[in-house]
Amino acid sequence: MGVTLQMSEEKELSREEIERLQKEVRRLAEEKNAIILAHYYQRPEVQDIADFVGDSLELSRKAASTDADIIVFCGVRFMCETAKILSPRKKVLHPNPESGCPMADMITAEQVRKLREKHPDAEFVAYINTTAEVKAEVDLCVTSANAPRVIKKLSSKKIVFLPDQALGQWVAKQVPDKEFILWKGFCPPHFEFTAREVEKLKEQYPDAKVAVHPECHPKVIEMADFVGSTSQILKYATSVEAKKVIVITEVGLKYTLMKKNPNKEYIFPESMNYCGTVYCCTMKGITLPKVYETLRDETNEVLLPEEIIERARRPIERMLQLS
Numbered sequence: 174m175g176v177t178l179q180m181s182e183e184k185e186l187s188r189e190e191i192e193r194l195q196k197e198v199r200r201l202a203e204e205k206n207a208i209i210l211a212h213y214y215q216r217p218e219v220q221d222i223a224d225f226v227g228d229s230l231e232l233s234r235k236a237a238s239t240d241a242d243i244i245v246f247c248g249v250r251f252m253c254e255t256a257k258i259l260s261p262r263k264k265v266l267h268p269n270p271e272s273g274c275p276m277a278d279m280i281t282a283e284q285v286r287k288l289r290e291k292h293p294d295a296e297f298v299a300y301i302n303t304t305a306e307v308k309a310e311v312d313l314c315v316t317s318a319n320a321p322r323v324i325k326k327l328s329s330k331k332i333v334f335l336p337d338q339a340l341g342q343w344v345a346k347q348v349p350d351k352e353f354i355l356w357k358g359f360c361p362p363h364f365e366f367t368a369r370e371v372e373k374l375k376e377q378y379p380d381a382k383v384a385v386h387p388e389c390h391p392k393v394i395e396m397a398d399f400v401g402s403t404s405q406i407l408k409y410a411t412s413v414e415a416k417k418v419i420v421i422t423e424v425g426l427k428y429t430l431m432k433k434n435p436n437k438e439y440i441f442p443e444s445m446n447y448c449g450t451v452y453c454c455t456m457k458g459i460t461l462p463k464v465y466e467t468l469r470d471e472t473n474e475v476l477l478p479e480e481i482i483e484r485a486r487r488p489i490e491r492m493l494q495l496s
């Protein structure tokens with residue numbers, strides 16, 4: 174027998190309701206041979222019911238290797254699409270179809286085709302944070318964890334990098350022998366966080382190290398002791414000698430950091446004021462009741478045209494080989 178809670182009007186859940194729903198989700202996952210994947214930026218109560226919590230690359234790999242019949246993907250739309258591309262015969266469910274990534278939506282397939290006409294001699298590299306239609310137009314996908322390493326392996330001297338200008342600039346500095354043409358997309362929560370806010374945190378915590386995600390503004394990146402993807406920050410912050418680490422990435426990571434090494438202090442911009450927080454609203458659009466309802470009813474299935482799946486798989490597989 175399932176839980177029958179009225180959840181169309183979402184409200185704050187009590188601890189008991191959260192635990193009850195979590196048990197129900199796990200029971201349904203067993204019964205339906207479903208795997209639950211969650212990004213590090215998800216809410217703690219959602220991370221807790223996941224079979225696996227990770228960043229884009231790790232989740233892509235999980236999606237490709239699982240033998241589950243259903244993948245419930247707790248992340249934004251492009252991540253669910255990537256799971257579908259890599260596991261086309263599985264049922265991929267997205268608990269909130271309205272949770273997209275604003276950066277991924279800053280470039281369309283049509284715009285990529287036009288750029289191709291302008292730069293026929295370039296290799297086109299897309300950050301994994303792109304729609305399936307955009308992936309279908311490019312030569313290679315990368316994540317923030319592997320971008321510099323993978324791009325160095327390309328023979329082409331000219332790279333069109335899209336859509337994230339901040340990540341593109343950071344990569345270009347590490348691959349100086351190539352020419353980069355950057356699309357002007359950006360991640361609103363990361364890119365809009367200012368260097369002045371980092372300065373204030375450094376004044377407040379002078380003995381702390383600073384770890385920054387490469388989607389941040391180049392001026393913020395300049396102030397970092399360490400720059401890396403979410404997984405790389407997780408590794409750095411939990412193992413660095415310093416007792417305090419200022420972490421400039423989405424605040425959801427704090428939960429995993431505390432679980433992995435509670436003996437350190439992780440300072441997120443949230444401690445200053447809410448406006449200065451690196452907070453992704455669309456990631457937080459996935460709630461526990463939505464995960465429960467989606468798995469129970471097997472709704473919100475991610476569907477893509479066969480032709481897009483075929484074409485979008487090539488740049489992702491190339492990335493997985495090169496990385």
Ligand code: SF4
Pocket residue numbers: 249273274275276277302360361362363423453454455456
């Ligand atoms: S944190 Fe930025 S890149 Fe990630 S989903 Fe949110 S808007 Fe997109």
